[in-house]
Amino acid sequence: MLHGYGLYEEEHEAFRRTVRAVVEKELKPSASQWEEQEEFPRELFTRFAELGFLGLKYPEAYGGTEAGELYEAVLLEELGRCGSGGVAAGLGAQFTIATGPLHKYGTEEQKQRFLAPAIRGEKVGALGITEPDAGSDVAGLRTTARREGDCYIVNGSKTYITNGVRADFVVLAVKTNPEAGRKGLSLLVVEKGTPGFSVGRKLKKLGWRASDTAELFFEDCRVPVANLLGGVEGQGFPQIMGNFQWERLSLALGALGSMEEMLEVILAHVRERRAFGQALSGFQVVRHRIADMATAFEAARQLTYHALRLHVGGEYAIAQTSMAKKVATETCCRIADECLQLHGGAGYMMEYDIQRHWRDARLGPIGGGTSEIMTEIIAKQLGL
Amino acid sequence: MVDVPVSCRSREYPLFKEKDVKILVTAKRVEDPESKIKVKPDGSDIVREGLKYKINPFDEIGVEEGLRLVAKHGGEVVVVSIGGKEVQEQLRHALAMGAQRAVWVNHTGALDQMGVAGLLQKVVEKEKPDLVVLGKQSIDDDQNQVGQYLAEYLGWGQATFASKVESLESEQEKSKTPALQVGADGKTVQVVREVDNGLATLECQLPAVVTTDLRLNLPRYASLPGIMKAKSKPIEELTPEKLGVDVTPKVQVVKLASPPERKAGIKVPDVATLVDKLRNEAKVV
Numbered sequence: 001m002l003h004g005y006g007l008y009e010e011e012h013e014a015f016r017r018t019v020r021a022v023v024e025k026e027l028k029p030s031a032s033q034w035e036e037q038e039e040f041p042r043e044l045f046t047r048f049a050e051l052g053f054l055g056l057k058y059p060e061a062y063g064g065t066e067a068g069e070l071y072e073a074v075l076l077e078e079l080g081r082c083g084s085g086g087v088a089a090g091l092g093a094q095f096t097i098a099t100g101p102l103h104k105y106g107t108e109e110q111k112q113r114f115l116a117p118a119i120r121g122e123k124v125g126a127l128g129i130t131e132p133d134a135g136s137d138v139a140g141l142r143t144t145a146r147r148e149g150d151c152y153i154v155n156g157s158k159t160y161i162t163n164g165v166r167a168d169f170v171v172l173a174v175k176t177n178p179e180a181g182r183k184g185l186s187l188l189v190v191e192k193g194t195p196g197f198s199v200g201r202k203l204k205k206l207g208w209r210a211s212d213t214a215e216l217f218f219e220d221c222r223v224p225v226a227n228l229l230g231g232v233e234g235q236g237f238p239q240i241m242g243n244f245q246w247e248r249l250s251l252a253l254g255a256l257g258s259m260e261e262m263l264e265v266i267l268a269h270v271r272e273r274r275a276f277g278q279a280l281s282g283f284q285v286v287r288h289r290i291a292d293m294a295t296a297f298e299a300a301r302q303l304t305y306h307a308l309r310l311h312v313g314g315e316y317a318i319a320q321t322s323m324a325k326k327v328a329t330e331t332c333c334r335i336a337d338e339c340l341q342l343h344g345g346a347g348y349m350m351e352y353d354i355q356r357h358w359r360d361a362r363l364g365p366i367g368g369g370t371s372e373i374m375t376e377i378i379a380k381q382l383g384l
Numbered sequence: 385m386v387d388v389p390v391s392c393r394s395r396e397y398p399l400f401k402e403k404d405v406k407i408l409v410t411a412k413r414v415e416d417p418e419s420k421i422k423v424k425p426d427g428s429d430i431v432r433e434g435l436k437y438k439i440n441p442f443d444e445i446g447v448e449e450g451l452r453l454v455a456k457h458g459g460e461v462v463v464v465s466i467g468g469k470e471v472q473e474q475l476r477h478a479l480a481m482g483a484q485r486a487v488w489v490n491h492t493g494a495l496d497q498m499g500v501a502g503l504l505q506k507v508v509e510k511e512k513p514d515l516v517v518l519g520k521q522s523i524d525d526d527q528n529q530v531g532q533y534l535a536e537y538l539g540w541g542q543a544t545f546a547s548k549v550e551s552l553e554s555e556q557e558k559s560k561t562p563a564l565q566v567g568a569d570g571k572t573v574q575v576v577r578e579v580d581n582g583l584a585t586l587e588c589q590l591p592a593v594v595t596t597d598l599r600l601n602l603p604r605y606a607s608l609p610g611i612m613k614a615k616s617k618p619i620e621e622l623t624p625e626k627l628g629v630d631v632t633p634k635v636q637v638v639k640l641a642s643p644p645e646r647k648a649g650i651k652v653p654d655v656a657t658l659v660d661k662l663r664n665e666a667k668v669v
Contacts, residue, residue, distance in 0.1 A: 014480060014611045017438075021605055052608050065608050 049121025080257020085360030086210030098125030164214025185236030196221030207359030329364025442519025
């Protein structure tokens with residue numbers, strides 16, 4: 001039997017059933033409440049660790065299961081269905097962007113200190129790249145780290161950092177050589193409580209409200225040289241780029257889960273809701289709009305799976321990944337908007353879930369590199 | 385020179401457990417309780433297109449209880465299912481939860497409760513478990529008969545609707561201790577069961593048949609390592625012919641019909657009106 005578009009096998013689908021049960025029983029019932037509180041319980045990290053979800057692609061030596069990226073892809077899709085982009089983002093940041101670079105480039109000692117406890121859910125991680133004046137333009141970052149003896153002195157600030165408020169460590173992009181452009185970048189692991197490192201306010205957001213997003217400040221913050229990722233200066237740029245593909249795929253996959261969830265919700269809604277003596281599903285205009293949504297969703301899914309297949313096959317599929325991220329997240333926004341419209345007045349009410357999908361979806365074409373950046377990458381890949 | 389053979393056994397010598405128990409559990413494939421069931425216009429069957437299937441939730445509770453008993457006492461959980469090739473999905477689910485082996489009775493035609501119990505009887509005689517744990521009923525036709533028939537066919541004791549004394553939210557539940565208590569001599573099992581006016585505790589001689597109620601335990605999720613291991617666990621294929629059971633149904637389904645739609649309720653202004661309506665309209669008090 002062909003499972004999951006010739007991409008996923010029977011075991012992946014069995015794992016999907018487990019994740020779906022967890023999402024249905026342990027996340028969905030509280031999604032609204034967490035969004036309202038603008039926070040989800042920290043225990044979710046330990047719960048996810050217990051279920052083995054935080055170490056799916058990491059070696060057993062650090063407490064992972066080494067099951068592979070396709071299992072994580074299943075997890076990301078199903079998390080997209082939980083109805084809270086913030087929960088999916090906070091948990092997702094832990095196993096995609098915060099620990100990804102540690103696993104790929106960290107020294108053995110750094111993996112033991114940060115990766116292993118993150119897989120166990122004991123330490124929450126964050127990735128700190130974006131600054132008030134630079135994001136995808138990583139060569140333009142301004143946070144500096146000046147070597148002094150066996151420490152780096154870090155100065156600068158970061159913003160929009162997912163998990164920033166409660167992170168126990170931040171994998172921080174810094175300039176170790178401000179004159180060297182992209183070759184002067186390094187990643188430095190900064191622990192919570194290091195003198196000179198302070199967390200600013202928790203930022204208020206349009207969507208993804210259950211996730212904590214913070215500004216981080218560094219003022220003469222002394223970080224041991226041992227925390228330099230990989231132990232070699234100037235490798236920050238390739239280290240950041242090395243994990244961007246997975247980050248972008250993860251956003252595309254989350255959008256797929258979210259679209260699937262919205263389509264299920266809207267199908268149920270138009271069958272139940274009646275107007276002018278018949279169910280909404282009886283009106284051709286409604287039927288065709290939903291058919292168009294399903295078609296757009298399927299196209300986004302095929303493109304994302306294409307990029308995913310190339311990625312897990314070991315290709316550096318930068319154009320396809322950028323296309324998938326752009327198409328999936330933008331389609332998700334449109335579908336959210338259409339679904340909200342088909343809800344009529346109810347769509348505008350906070351008590352219906354669709355407004356949250358609509359707000360959460362809007363982050364997709366912005367986070368992890370905007371659609372405009374994706375388009376520019378694609379253009380570059382075309383040799384333009 | 386003589387080579388001294390090295391044992392292939394693990395270096396750790398297994399500790400003696402209180403008593404090894406062999407437990408047979410069932411995994412019926414049923415319609416997903418979340419799906420909406422529609423009856424075909426001619427009443428011959430339900431509409432099966434697009435339906436999702438899963439393990440009968442009561443059976444899943446049985447699998448969980450079997451696993452807890454084996455974790456405590458040592459032994460083996462064997463899972464059995466009857467049906468076409470598709471029931472392997474439910475068997476793999478139970479194997480992924482932790483059952484050691486599976487038995488698949490390959491049969492695609494209609495079956496009634498006597499047919500199912502007859503097949504299970506032969507599987508039990510072949511496997512010789514100490515205990516059979518199955519759901520009190522399956523959520524598709526809700527008959528609640530197979531466990532009782534099976535005990536009768538085997539001539540074994542039975543305890544139906546096994547439940548638990550403490551809450552499913554309790555520390556004891558969270559530490560995954562079994563609710564069924566096997567006696568120290570390994571010859572009896574204590575079962576708390578739900579009855580109309582509360583809970584009753586029974587003691588049964590082993591071997592015995594136990595059926596599970598909803599409040600016996602909270603089944604675990606199939607973990608990823610469990611799913612991986614399930615791949616290589618054996619599924620033995622049997623057929624009614626091999627087992628020598630005539631499964632020609634004695635019960636025939638004549639027609640299926642949806643229950644009448646519930647009428648909308650009404651709101652009453654006060655208790656007096658409610659009592660009046662219950663007494664004079666509904667005539668229930």
